[in-house]
Amino acid sequence: MLLLLVGLAASGAWDRIDHRSAPRVTGADDLYFALNDMDAQAANLLLSGGGRGLTPMPQQHAAAQKLYTAARHTISTNLQILAAAAQGDQKATTTVVGFDDDFARYQELVGRALEDDLRPQEQAAALTEYRSATDLLRQSLLPAAQRLGQSNDGAFEDTYRGARSGTNTRSVLLLVLGGGLLAVLVATQIHLARRFRRLLNPALVAATACAVLACALGWSVLATQSHQLKVARRDAFDSVVALSQARAMSYDANADESRYLLDPGRRGSYEQSFQDTSQRLLTLPQATLGTYDTRLAAALAAYRADHTDLRFTGYYGDEFRNITFTGERAAAETTVNAYALYERDDRTFRALVAQGRLQEAVAFCIGWDKGASNYHFEQYDVALRKLIGINTDAYTRAVSAGRGALTGLLPGAGGALLAAAGLTVLGLRPRLAEFR
Numbered sequence: 001m002l003l004l005l006v007g008l009a010a011s012g013a014w015d016r017i018d019h020r021s022a023p024r025v026t027g028a029d030d031l032y033f034a035l036n037d038m039d040a041q042a043a044n045l046l047l048s049g050g051g052r053g054l055t056p057m058p059q060q061h062a063a064a065q066k067l068y069t070a071a072r073h074t075i076s077t078n079l080q081i082l083a084a085a086a087q088g089d090q091k092a093t094t095t096v097v098g099f100d101d102d103f104a105r106y107q108e109l110v111g112r113a114l115e116d117d118l119r120p121q122e123q124a125a126a127l128t129e130y131r132s133a134t135d136l137l138r139q140s141l142l143p144a145a146q147r148l149g150q151s152n153d154g155a156f157e158d159t160y161r162g163a164r165s166g167t168n169t170r171s172v173l174l175l176v177l178g179g180g181l182l183a184v185l186v187a188t189q190i191h192l193a194r195r196f197r198r199l200l201n202p203a204l205v206a207a208t209a210c211a212v213l214a215c216a217l218g219w220s221v222l223a224t225q226s227h228q229l230k231v232a233r234r235d236a237f238d239s240v241v242a243l244s245q246a247r248a249m250s251y252d253a254n255a256d257e258s259r260y261l262l263d264p265g266r267r268g269s270y271e272q273s274f275q276d277t278s279q280r281l282l283t284l285p286q287a288t289l290g291t292y293d294t295r296l297a298a299a300l301a302a303y304r305a306d307h308t309d310l311r312f313t314g315y316y317g318d319e320f321r322n323i324t325f326t327g328e329r330a331a332a333e334t335t336v337n338a339y340a341l342y343e344r345d346d347r348t349f350r351a352l353v354a355q356g357r358l359q360e361a362v363a364f365c366i367g368w369d370k371g372a373s374n375y376h377f378e379q380y381d382v383a384l385r386k387l388i389g390i391n392t393d394a395y396t397r398a399v400s401a402g403r404g405a406l407t408g409l410l411p412g413a414g415g416a417l418l419a420a421a422g423l424t425v426l427g428l429r430p431r432l433a434e435f436r
Contacts, residue, residue, distance in 0.1 A: 013163035018399050021156035027081040028149035029244035030074060033251040035145060038071035039137050040255035042110045043262045044366045046130060051123045054359055060366050099144045106141060109133035134259060153241055160233040167226045221405050228402035235324040236395035243388045246281055246315035253277040254377055257346060261362050283314035296340050325394045331387040338380035345373040
């Protein structure tokens with residue numbers, strides 16, 4: 001019965017983790033990054049269409065249109081995933097439904113801004129409508145996506161803690177019951193040896209061996225469950241969460257750059273937002289935009305000299321303190337190096353704006369030519385996705401190994417236990433027959 005309970009409980013835990021908890025967390029993070037990407041591309045469409053003292057940039061406009069459409073598709077897909085995963089959770093369902101309504105309103109505002117931007121006399125109205133859309137995004141949509149991510153990760157954590165606690169409890173029970181069974185079998189063997197003056201009962205010896213095997217397999221299953229749960233959650237998925245949030249925040253920072261260029265009246269606010277987001281990604285205490293690059297270079301140099309000398313925190317600090325898997329450290333280093341280059345690009349285009357060279361600043365910021373800011377942002381994003389992929393693959397392997405132990409070892413434990421029962425009856429039957 002205990003072995004059956006072990007199998008059912010562990011299988012249920014893996015189902016909740018892999019089919020419900022994990023998709024809800026990653027879906028919310030993907031939603032956050034796609035929202036920011038969509039808003040950034042809307043700003044890029046307005047910037048590259050011409051007007052506001054800028055000449056049209058057809059290549060950048062076409063790229064922004066393609067990415068805008070892709071981001072909108074990503075949002076729609078993740079809303080479907082989150083709606084399916086939220087079934088049975090009224091609070092999450094309400095949040096998803098409310099989000100869907102706000103997103104429809106956001107698309108309407110952006111659509112009107114893009115239409116008005118085609119008419120030179122309406123470009124001021126286009127900026128007003130884009131502001132309204134961005135305000136809705138930042139005040140409602142992004143906080144809702146963030147709440148979904150946090151609550152879903154909390155639910156995952158509760159599932160993980162419950163599963164490990166249950167595994168530890170069942171390990172103790174198996175130790176007690178298995179030890180009791182072995183004690184009974186050994187005591188029976190001793191009693192029979194004394195009562196009937198026979199040294200060993202072969203069937204009972206075999207039954208004892210089967211019981212030992214059943215207990216060993218059962219303990220192995222439970223130990224595997226506990227270990228793979230830890231690998232899946234702590235070693236792998238904690239990094240997936242931190243890095244997925246870093247990716248979402250990176251798209252927020254990238255969007256703030258486009259907003260900064262499009263809306264001179266809010267430049268101070270968007271610049272501060274970019275700085276705050278940078279500090280969340282990789283925290284360097286008391287660094288400003290003017291000192292961030294130098295401080296980051298010094299922190300990375302210290303790390304290269306001594307991998308234990310980590311002078312930064314934030315999402316990347318979390319990741320560098322949880323490097324576990326083959327290839328993860330190299331991928332993490334590549335990612336932060338690419339991030340540092342993207343940060344330096346930010347200072348380049350802000351200097352161009354300060355010099356009154358707005359056209360050059362826009363071309364550099366939203367351009368995809370080699371050496372431009374978006375080119376470097378894409379290289380950074382590729383490196384980050386590779387790093388996330390290493391941890392996602394490790395999570396998948398841990399889930400597979402946990403499930404594999406249930407289907408591979410647990411039936412063997414059950415079979416050994418049944419064999420022990422059968423052999424015990426076989427061993428005692430001749431002795432009991434002597435009392436007739």
